[in-house]
Amino acid sequence: MRKKLYKLRFELFFLSLMAILFSSLFFPTSFYIDQALPVLFIVNVIVGLVIFLHDKERSWITVGLLILVVGAYVFRLISAHNNTLDYIRFSAFFVFYIIITLEVVKQVWKAKTVDKSVIFGLMSGYICLGLLAFFAFVSIEMTSPNSFKGLPLDATFPQKASHLLYYSYVTLMTIGYGDITPTTGTAQKASI
Template structure:
């Protein structure tokens, strides 16, 4: 049985939600006078997870399977509000990776099956790019927690925040600057396994922009011009 049709421009809303999820938490931690940032963020992030699952699955069976994968993530997300160290367990990081990988599979399928390139398809492609970076952030957290001295951190970074106290902030930042090959040098992969994951993400990030995004944007512009000429 199919789920209700995804509304137009829904992936734009998902993209905006992902941007808010990345940008807003540091401000809440910095300026929240009553330390309510966890209370505010926990329902919001859980809502984004549920919305993401609903948007990318077009079949009720796949949606239910996704809910089963999401359930431990929601539990961990709630426990993280009370104690941030819950995220440092291997079970926690693998649960996040499994859920976001599930989302990526359906986003990729949606993009592959798109017969025409609309603006919503472009938004979906950008969302997939974001989710890949998010997956890699949890891969880095797993690597950091399981391999001793997998990464080194600059003195300035260690003075502002300890990686073990706020791994999501540190490695989300590292994942996105690696994905775009920006790199500020404040986090350095030292262990060969960490370097391998960094190399893989760098290649995937560049190929995604050069092939996938460039293709969709090019087709969208071409279709727009063809439509106007008619």
């Protein structure tokens, strides 16, 4: 079972990333942001564990991050809204995507043959780069509000984050529509 899962690691990870990026098309916005997205991110971390099946040390780090994220999510469900829990969860996901991106790139780089799995690994790595940019942009917006022009002024933080996810991929693909632009030096440097 472990061998079969490991063989399909990139395909499974890619599917979980696609669910994060595109399931908003099938759910109402508030449900997607408040309920579906946190669960999809947790599923993505669980699937990410498969990528580390042959690396026990990083596997344990990922399990620790998963426990932290699930604990913060469950505690948030049973208690009043607490920004500290959101920051803990956000930080855990940021660390996870740094680790998983490096691991995916390493495994793809070391592949002896290019097959379907490696192609899924390449696409997963690309999507992870976009997620890293997203977490960087959200971190900048959290520490220095209004670092990006074009975000709705009256939007909640999750809505702003949704716009920054869009911005991260538009920037990564070098489309750059210009509807969201960095205004601070830090945001401009991160956008490069």
